Amino acid sequence: MKALISNKVFRIVAFADLLQQSAIWIRNISLLFYVMEQTNGDPVAVSLLNVLEYTPIFLFSFIGGAFADRWNPKRTMITGDLLSAISIGVILLFVLAGSWQAVFAATVVSAIVSQFSQPSSAVMFKRHVPGELLAPAISISQGIMSLFIIVGPVVGTLIYSTLGLVYSLAAMIGLFLAAVLVQLTLPPSPRPPERRAVPILEDVKAGFRYIRGKRNLIVIAITFACIGLGSGLIQPLDIFIVTERLQLHKESVQWFHALSGAGMLVGGAAAAFLGQKLNPRVVIFVGIAFLSCSIIVEALSVWVYLTAAMRFSVGVMTAFMQIVLGAIMMKLVEEAYIGRVNGAITPLLMAGTLAGTAMAGPLMKTFTLVPVYGMSATIILIAAFASLSMKLGGNAANTERSAVHLD
Template sequence: MLSQLSQPAGMKLYKKHVPSEQAQSGVALLQSLFAIFTVLGPSIGTFVYQTFGIYMTLFIAFIMFVFSSFALMFIPADQNHHPQMASPSVMKDMLAGIRHIFSNKVLTLLSGCVAAVGCGVGLISPLSLFVVTEKLGLAAEKLQWLTIPYGAGEIIGGFITIAAATQLSPQLLLAIGLLVNGFGIWGVGHSTNLVLTMLLQFLIGLTQPCIFIGITTLTMQCTEEAWIGRVMGVRTLLMTGTMVVMMGLAGQWKTQVSLASIYSISASLFMIALILTIPIFTIAKREGRECC
């Protein structure tokens, strides 16, 4: 529960201390680091656990969190206060954030995009094992043949996006990520060839940073510093909530429709998210590259 507080708070600090012209490159670097440690972390953790045992593993994890907290002490103190925005309850904060989102067309479109992506990801997240066993006809232990290409693609994609961040607008990055992920997910749900499925998983991972970076950069561009925490909090809740709901439905749907159909529905949700980004291009063309 407490982890849900970190992203809104982190993005507020990011908005405050990172110049707007460097925001997209910075978000790309952040996503790359996250991808690296998400892929390498389990491998390192398994090695530490097998070598030193569970207690030493947990102690090292505790020390890492302590060092992370210690690093935050070097962030300059927040000198700006906004007493006029103070709310007496978390619920009023959330409602104020929601009202602010609906007052901005780009933030409203991005929220719909986040909801569609959350539903699409949540729908297929529990079903990777069935792709291995049903579509590819392999043992469940071969799941790594899907996760390794995806992880490698996500790391490489993050660094490619860092290089391209200054050349491509965030809305274009977002559109590319949604388009490739949509077709990739559809292909994974229909492929019966291991090599093709691995290639599609790699492409999905390669372009998934574009989605995160595009949405985050646009949100930061369209939100004032005083509102960034609330807007990001609502966005995080929206993404997490839609994913959890669809993950709960995925198992039930799996018994009623084919795996290929579920993956097709997920791909369609990514296409819906892509359609929602089209008006952002029009707004950007009218108001400049920063479309807010």
């Protein structure tokens, strides 16, 4: 761990992540509360925030990953945060002029920019962090996000309730500009090997061909898609576990989210210390299988403490499993394809989640709560068995190295 902390690139990227997560959670909470106030709690307007956040992921993730492989990652990260700060400044002017609907644009711009800057962070890790330190680096990065699942809503609520929307937007501008200043201290990135100029869509297609030519990446893509679909089926129904099965007030759902976030924080820390010592194939299978079983337990449980314990445990296992998967991907993928592979595989999780979310309501009306949770558990269990198809180890590494380059 000392070697990782002494790595300058890791320290800078982690601190920039901390600033960015602070800005993102101020945005999430401030815009949510502000839109509810302006629309008298209109659920359509509130849900539109989520739609505007996730839609750009599908439209720009593939292209963003391809550009991340072409562009200088340091410059891309700095430009992304600078554009975020400028866009929020423009939106602030619209709000001061009385056009409150402009706040929706803040979510769109932030989502678009992140599809270019996030893959660039992965490229920086690949170039500057030694391979044996990638898993701890990813686990700490994941831990920062997990930490903000717990404290982000509290910080965002405090700032908005104390300062209001205008100063919340101003705080976001300051945080993004601070992230820019921090990232300016990153060392220059070595120039990648010159590649012949091709249209960007050809680069995207090359990324898909690269994934298709590597068995482990195909398995990871299928696993992500199944987990996304299964999780999406129950994500909107979470509130009904609290109100129908546990007979609690709907406001109590926040504490279960906090338990999940705390579990992810613990899981991230555990992965940093134990991830290199355990068989990754076993970790992934056990983690996904446990997630499947926990869904059944939550659906059947009428005991608050049992459900709470499952939420915490699922957070631990999910973070551990995601970090191990992320480390495997970083090791399997050549530097020239990091952005495109991230841009192709990660959205599959989101696509599955949104597809499951769209079906959740009608399925619950038709089959009730417990059967829908059973469907979710079954789909995720399929992902667990699919993950066993990964071939990790010396033979797999030789197979991956012998794959044909497709550029």
